[in-house]
Amino acid sequence: MKRLPLEPDFNAWREAAREALHLGFLPEELDFQDSTIPSTLDLTLESSDAPTGPPITTPHTSKAFLESAEYAAVHRDPQRWNLLYRILYRLQTNRNVLRISVDPDIAELERLESQVRRDLHKMHAFLRFRMVLEPDDPNPRPIVVDESFRTEPGPHHLVLATPTPFGLNHTELPHCEPDPHATPTPSQPDTCEHFIAWYQPDHRILPLAAPFFVERFGVMRWTILTPDASVSWDPTGKQLTFAPGLPRESAPAEDELEGLWRSYYASIYNPARLNPEMMRSEMPVRYWKNLPEISLLPNLITKSQSRVADMVTRQQQQPSAQPFVPEDHSLPKLRAALPACKGCDLFQHATQVVPGAGAAHAKLILVGEQPGDQEDLQGKPFVGPAGKILDRVMDELNIERSKVYVTNAVKHFKFVQRGKLRLHQNPRMSEISACRPWLLAEIDSIHPHVILCLGASASKSLLGGTFSLMRDHGKILNTPYANQVIATIHPSAILRARDKESGEQLYQFLRDDMALAWHTAQKPALTPV
Secondary structure (H helix, E strand, O other): OEEEEEOOOHHHHHHHHHHHHHHOOOHHHEEEEEOOOHHHOOOOOOOOOOOOOOOOOOOOOOHHHHHHHHHHOOOOOOOHHHHHHHHHHHHOOOOOHHHOOOOHHHHHHHHHHHHHHHHHHHHHHHOOOEEEEOOOOOOOOOEEOOOOOOOOOOOOOEEEEEEEOOEEEEEEOOOOOOOOOOOOEOOEOOOOOEEEEEOOOOOOOHHHHHHHHHHHOOOOEEEEEOOOEEEEEEOOOOEEEEEEOOOHHHOOOOOOHHHHHHHHHHHHOOHHHOOHHHHHHHOOHHHHHHOHHHHHHHHHHHHHHHHHHHHHHHHHOOOOOHHHOOOOOOHHHHHHHHHHOOOOHHHHOOOOOOOOEEOOOOOEEEEEOOOOHHHHHHOOOOOOHHHHHHHHHHHHOOOOHHHOEEEEOOOOOOEEEEOOEEEEOOOOHHHHHHHHHHHHHHHHHHOOOEEEEEOHHHHHHHHOOOOOHHHHOOOOEOOOOOOOEEEEOOHHHHHOOOOHHHHHHHHHHHHHHHHHHHHHHOOOOOOOO
């Protein structure tokens, strides 16, 4: 068997593998050894190290294999090179070998690739930069991580001093000369600020990880240090520079920005979502040393229960129409009770409340956002410009309005006065929530087969505040309020279209979704699960 010491470099392996195929080495006749792991090296050559297989003068591979191999190549498994050569050799006679997921070699390749991808994901998530050079310092000086090292390089010159058994190892980072006459811009911010991060990945992933940070932090001057290698990014020259690895001591311990980050983290921390087991699963303890916010967690976790109780209390104090909704949910009772509603502040400025209208046992309910100017004046839903669009769509689909029930998520008109005009304002989520008891009472009275939500506000009322209308419009969704809920655009969106083509496209969206809702409503009602 021929043993080949190999640097942990994918391109080096490709060259060696190509040469081995040309010479006719069978996989069992070669042992690629990682030259960075002395314990795996065996430099003796057996006498029978000549190839016995047929030479492959024009080897071929596939894009899928090269992509997987590039990930597997940075894994620390010392047998990865032999695995890749075995698969490459088999690809010469079976181009479909990668599809055999139960094959031991393919399963192992998938395992290595999966572990490397996860390692990359963790590095993207948990790496933290720290600022080490400030361009506005009145006394420019070298920033040296090890304070025992003193020297006099020029201003804006960064030197990392790393203690070793043989003394200090000095690593110079790319030199920076700011232009005193240049005007900072978002794409060219200044300057000579330098950010350093230290990270210890499971595998040698830095070359694969670096492009992500270039894309994310392309205007910053930064360096990432790992035990295996380091990389620096020069935003002026748009160049990555790789260098040997450095230990944790070479990176700064903390900077002033981390205090700001901890304040921000504490302000957005949601105690209601606390799940320590999930936290440790997605953010293993060994990554915590890189995260400045970890120092806050013990106190935040301790106070979570009391904070959740406070949140529940505040939620219970939110305005709601529930006290004004009668126990009898029949439509006549609801219409009679609606004018007295003061569940939110919108009643103070609206002309009148606008109840729903239509068939008492309709198979389809149309839910809009809120009354508009004309609806507020006439006391009827969808009688203004948006209502005319709605009528046109329903006429084209042969849907009689008298056979559906039309209502709104919010029953009062919200507007801002501009001279004699009353301009529509979107209701807040708190106002939508306050008015929801009326809508739920209407649904309970009618028991529709399908609910069609017109617009984002109506959709959020029944489908939650995170619902995305443009992503999920036209889908039949199951909710606690009805087995079949469909969301579509509000007719007023067509009136606001920027051009004729956009308006026609939006109109077709509305028409298609209305047709789906109507035809679905004609089918037998689904039994709740």
